[in-house]
Amino acid sequence: MAGLKENTAGQIIILSGFAICLSLIALAILVNQAMITGYYSSNAALEFPKHQIKDITSQTRENSVSIAELALRLNQSNNQSIEENYRSLFSQYDRQMRKIYAVHGEEISLTLDDMNLTAAGMNISAQSTVWVNITYNNGMTYYASRPEIIEVGT
Structure with a gap:
């Protein structure tokens, strides 16, 4: 041992x-x-909501063109100008989009910053543009596109 x-x-x-x-x-x-x-x-x-932001932007672009055409048609049937009709229709679109995204817990805001709408007969002219401020917030991500320049002419 x-x-x-x-x-x-x-x-x-x-x-x-x-x-x-x-x-x-x-x-x-x-x-x-x-x-x-x-x-x-x-x-x-x-987790960055790039697809939601891309969808909001593309939907706003498509609907801005449709709203411009509808504002021109409404101009022929009421006493409001094309700009007044456009602002009214765009505010309705903003309210609808807010409700849709609020269901998912997301907050968006679409506001018109400036517009240059000129009508040539029955069509909106090719140089007509709308400036839209787009903001998106889902609690984790805040995104703001100021301004988003959208061509609404045909």
């Missing part, structure tokens, strides 16, 4: 095994943190 207490040659092997074990644990923790960081950063990029 006395010979086992005095023999210290195996302690270095045990100590180096312990050091290797601790370094492998530290390396595993670092690799795990790198994977988690990559997951969260890629997940944050996916």
